Amino acid sequence: MVNVVTPELAGRGEICEVWRAKGRLVDGTHGPIRYRRNDSMIFGCVEIGEDGRSGAGDGDATSGLHKVTDAAYRHLFALIDEMGYPGLFRAWNYFPEINAEADGSERYWQFNAGRQDAFTGSGRSTKGNVPAACALGSVAGPFVLYFLALREAPLAIENPRQICAYHYPQRYGPRSPTFARANLALSHEPPVLFVSGTASIVGHQTLHPGDVVAQTAESLRNIEAVLSEARRVAPQAGLQLEDLAYKIYVRNPADFDAVRATFRQHVASDVPALFLQADVCRADLLVEIEASGGHALEME
Template sequence: MVQGCETPQIDSLARRAPRVSYRMAEVASILDEPGTLALFGFAAGASPGDDPRYLQVALEGFDTPAPFELWRVDAPVSCGIEGTLRWSAGGGWLFAAIELDEREHGGLEASATVAYATLRQFVGQRAEKHVLRVWNYLGAINQGSGDAERYKHFCDGRAQGMGAFFAEGFPAATAIGHRGAEHRMQVYLLACDQPGSRVENPRQVSAWRYPRQYGRTPPSFARAMTLPAQDALAISGTAAVVGHASAHEDDLDAQLGETLTNLEALLASAGMAAAFDTHSPLKIYVRHSADAPHVRDFLQNRLSGVPVLLLHGDICRSELLVEIDGWRYA
């Protein structure tokens, strides 16, 4: 089945970065707004309705109800559904998402292969072929030990599915474990018809160069991506990692401080002014629900006025308690 939609035309500003914001409103009213490229809800249940631009992410928010995350572009938007893949496009930008049941594809590794191969084939035939940012959400991410850990199986499958598609460099990315059904895997991306600029953190070893102890296949992502117009930085999942090692085990405040230091290092590496502002939304993934109030207080003190979406999620290393990703606009 293929389903389409189109929003009213508005004036276009070529390749201006999508504007990302957190909103409290009715799903239908947001989807009706001109330029809505994608809308995300945060709860474990199924998506309400069948608009291809809406994705119900399998992570619970600590706010009840959690706000929606909205992506808007300065152009008319078209969208559709092709098999298990949903997409929308406008103004040179592309949102694409896939959700799979691991039980139908032979497990996590095979499902990751299918998901990335499907996305690669779809994006590869589009004008918006430059993948800038990817999000990966899977169940029980830390289950298993050594090479049998589920996250490592996911990395193996992802590499098989992407093939040589990212031979010139990886996109920014996040991989987080949700607390919903273990077999549910979601992958979605933002792509453009113009390339971005990859950004690495001088305090950290590039993820694709991690030593063997982190699995047969190293994680495949850049630490951040400057979008084509140089007007925004898409920031990968960032935690208390220095070099390639996790820092401050069991010390939440120290991990939060180290994570913010890494974020500031990314801004500097991208040539952006220090600090985040009221237009630069961040998602905070917190492993233990009991830590959420403290994390909120910590961030209100250190990132006053910054839009923050607090989510219950497992970080890809079991010793890490918190991870942050998001956007910084110039």
């Protein structure tokens, strides 16, 4: 179990996200990672505090966040390679003050640099067949990473409305993000799809700055485009907006009602949807939506 400090906005207090798997489950640890696995999939989580990890004063200019991100992902890759689950499917990343300037740059940029260093240092590509992912600003706490990996490599899906994140121009940071817009596990029946954190971005630019309703609608149009691309490359996936479960991250709690109403206008009202407060990776983004489908859906 891992604790993520992104408060739930519907007023129900603390919630618990549970992933269920078939077959015999095996628990274990690998360095700082706690994991549980079955024959086809492994779930793991790690929390690393930034305290004492800054290079300030020791001749190392690398930030503390850069270092803990690099360390967490190197532990992840060591685990999945050793256990035989090389296909990193989905990664969730949370850390405080994602948009803050510290140690000479924005913290989200530092995270991207640490993640990219771990990928290249572990012999992994930073383009093409990369995992679905998100990175959100938590209210407090350490750097948190949790993930799913598979025996067989998933299929990366991109959005034809957007430039691949790993090809973003340097105006968004000196090191590009390392994620695909979605990942599809064709080795599962039915296929399982994870849509990365999706925001109001077309091409590489933020659309509708300051307008949370328009940003929510644009984010859902992007998810529709990802689903259309997934159906094109893998017709057996067959997923529509109403077939998914959603997590919706809202920067400003005062925008919750508007975001929820807009979401319900575009998606069936009875779909599982969890609304959370979190900062988004760009300061001009007010909402981010992630989704998944092809698995059992529960919401209590």
